Amino acid sequence: MDAIIKPWPKTGQQTADTSDIARPTREQAEEAVRTLIAFAGDNPARDGVLDTPGRVVEAYEEMFRGYRENPKEVLDRTFSESEAYDDFVLVRDITFNSHCEHHMMPFYGRAHVAYRPVDRVVGLSKLARLVDIYAHRLQTQEHMTAQIVTAIDEILKPKGVAVMIEAEHMCMSIRGVTKPGALTVTTQFRGTFREDPNEQVRFLTSIRAGQR
Numbered sequence: 001m002d003a004i005i006k007p008w009p010k011t012g013q014q015t016a017d018t019s020d021i022a023r024p025t026r027e028q029a030e031e032a033v034r035t036l037i038a039f040a041g042d043n044p045a046r047d048g049v050l051d052t053p054g055r056v057v058e059a060y061e062e063m064f065r066g067y068r069e070n071p072k073e074v075l076d077r078t079f080s081e082s083e084a085y086d087d088f089v090l091v092r093d094i095t096f097n098s099h100c101e102h103h104m105m106p107f108y109g110r111a112h113v114a115y116r117p118v119d120r121v122v123g124l125s126k127l128a129r130l131v132d133i134y135a136h137r138l139q140t141q142e143h144m145t146a147q148i149v150t151a152i153d154e155i156l157k158p159k160g161v162a163v164m165i166e167a168e169h170m171c172m173s174i175r176g177v178t179k180p181g182a183l184t185v186t187t188q189f190r191g192t193f194r195e196d197p198n199e200q201v202r203f204l205t206s207i208r209a210g211q212r
């Protein structure tokens with residue numbers, strides 16, 4: 001079997017640009033899983049794990065589909081707001097699952113996304129779809145938070161954007177320091193949410209209002 005195409009281009013960038021990365025074949029990816037099974041101490045040829053590489057690769061297609069999805073396409077469709085709506089729109093408690101880029105272990109929690117529209121609004125589900133695109137990549141929570149804010153800011157050009165993410169990292173709960181229940185909270189504010197402390201406070205209290 002051909003070796004996986006290496007070396008991959010070294011880049012100082014923190015954010016993924018995978019356009020020039022040659023994707024390994026499915027067979028190469030499955031072989032890598034067999035290597036990890038053997039590294040864990042098991043026998044990749046054992047009956048019970050024979051189909052595991054295929055399943056893991058399928059799971060990777062699903063969990064990392066965000067590299068093949070385009071935020072611009074999701075946020076492109078907007079609706080004109082005929083009645084003069086003049087406040088922020090908040091979709092809170094958007095559940096997500098992601099994987100940390102340090103250990104490739106899950107981190108999961110809730111994202112709260114608000115923006116203050118100018119004339120046009122975006123479908124509410126699209127904000128959740130945007131969260132999912134970035135969640136389905138290898139991430140740090142800080143990058144994910146910043147990427148969501150930047151995408152909304154650059155594509156919708158609203159008066160302001162705010163994002164808060166609260167998540168538990170399994171690399172902290174089931175290994176390493178082993179602190180289950182520790183929540184990491186990240187926030188990013190742009191425009192009105194950054195300039196107006198009152199807007200920021202309203203965002204933060206709206207997230208907790210009528211808490212479920």
Ligand SMILES: Nc1nc2c(ncn2[C@@H]2O[C@H](COP(=O)(O)OP(=O)(O)OP(=O)(O)O)[C@@H](O)[C@H]2O)c(=O)[nH]1
Nearest residue numbers: 100101102103139140141142169171172175176177
């Ligand atoms: N800032 C940040 N750190 C993260 C995130 N996900 C995981 N980490 C941390 O990444 C760090 C990696 O630290 P290293 O010392 O290089 O790796 P390690 O020896 O496995 O660290 P421990 O987890 O402390 O055992 C750990 O402190 C993790 O908690 C994230 O989204 N943001």
Ligand SMILES: [Zn+2]
Nearest residue numbers: 100102103171
């Ligand atoms: Zn981690």
